Amino acid sequence: MELDRQQLEEMYRRMCRIRYFEEAVIKIHSSGELIGPAHPYIGEEAVAVGVCAALRDDDRIAGNHRSHGHPIAKGGDVKRAMAEILGKVDGFCKGKGGSMHLADFSIGILGESGIVASSVPIATGAALASKLGKKDFISVVFFGDGASNQGACHESMNMAALWDLPVIFVCENNGYAITTSYRNSVSVDHVSDRASAYGMPGVLVDGQDAIAVWEATNEAVVRARAGEGPTLLEAHTYRYMGHFGADNPLGYRTEEEEAYYRGRDCIERLGAHLVDAGTAT
Numbered sequence: 001m002e003l004d005r006q007q008l009e010e011m012y013r014r015m016c017r018i019r020y021f022e023e024a025v026i027k028i029h030s031s032g033e034l035i036g037p038a039h040p041y042i043g044e045e046a047v048a049v050g051v052c053a054a055l056r057d058d059d060r061i062a063g064n065h066r067s068h069g070h071p072i073a074k075g076g077d078v079k080r081a082m083a084e085i086l087g088k089v090d091g092f093c094k095g096k097g098g099s100m101h102l103a104d105f106s107i108g109i110l111g112e113s114g115i116v117a118s119s120v121p122i123a124t125g126a127a128l129a130s131k132l133g134k135k136d137f138i139s140v141v142f143f144g145d146g147a148s149n150q151g152a153c154h155e156s157m158n159m160a161a162l163w164d165l166p167v168i169f170v171c172e173n174n175g176y177a178i179t180t181s182y183r184n185s186v187s188v189d190h191v192s193d194r195a196s197a198y199g200m201p202g203v204l205v206d207g208q209d210a211i212a213v214w215e216a217t218n219e220a221v222v223r224a225r226a227g228e229g230p231t232l233l234e235a236h237t238y239r240y241m242g243h244f245g246a247d248n249p250l251g252y253r254t255e256e257e258e259a260y261y262r263g264r265d266c267i268e269r270l271g272a273h274l275v276d277a278g279t280a281t
Contacts, residue, residue: 146177
């Protein structure tokens with residue numbers, strides 16, 4: 001199975017939509033109009049879009065504190081998302097959830113949480129509901145490298161593997177749990193290496209390559225729908241901004257590192273692919 005022109009163009013469109021949305025959030029936050037923290041997803045767009053492009057509308061997703069990009073990638077309404085962030089009544093949760101709680105059950109968006117790793121058991125529960133109800137929707141949860149060390153994450157993976165649940169665990173490894181490098185907190189080279197301990201496939205993918213993310217996700221989706229159980233998908237990616245608005249990332253990482261990842265920008269890479277393939281000008 002390959003992506004056609006229409007799918008590739010829509011992936012590019014949604015990646016741009018996420019970036020423009022986040023740039024708007026940063027501008028509003030800097031002006032003081034937005035109260036509370038905001039965690040930009042800029043730089044990681046290929047992961048959310050690559051994963052969600054392999055899903056159906058009735059498949060479920062759950063996210064974390066850095067999750068504006070996930071519901072937008074799934075097809076969520078950007079006006080309702082912004083309204084929610086601004087605490088307005090026409091937001092996804094009537095303005096009561098804010099930046100870290102965007103949900104729309106009508107298209108499978110279960111919501112997010114600022115509590116690290118707390119969405120992992122929720123997505124696992126949704127997968128259990130699919131199996132018990134003899135449905136064929138699957139569940140996907142996005143979490144970071146920091147969350148991969150939480151007990152809730154390990155417990156969920158163990159249960160999912162034990163019961164062959166249709167869930168995909170997507171670790172967005174952007175290199176840092178706030179200021180702590182994952183190399184100082186994860187005992188193996190890659191988070192995906194842990195999958196073998198649970199008896200599930202562990203897949204490492206370039207999170208700056210939207211097509212590679214889609215390909216890896218599609219394989220996991222086929223496996224899950226066939227009743228063959230979960231997959232741990234680790235996408236190596238990078239957040240361009242700080243953990244939140246007031247965070248200065250140069251306090252714990254280098255300009256050279258930032259320049260390297262910006263030179264591999266996921267939107268520019270997909271755009272170049274579209275042009276090189278003659279799909280777009």
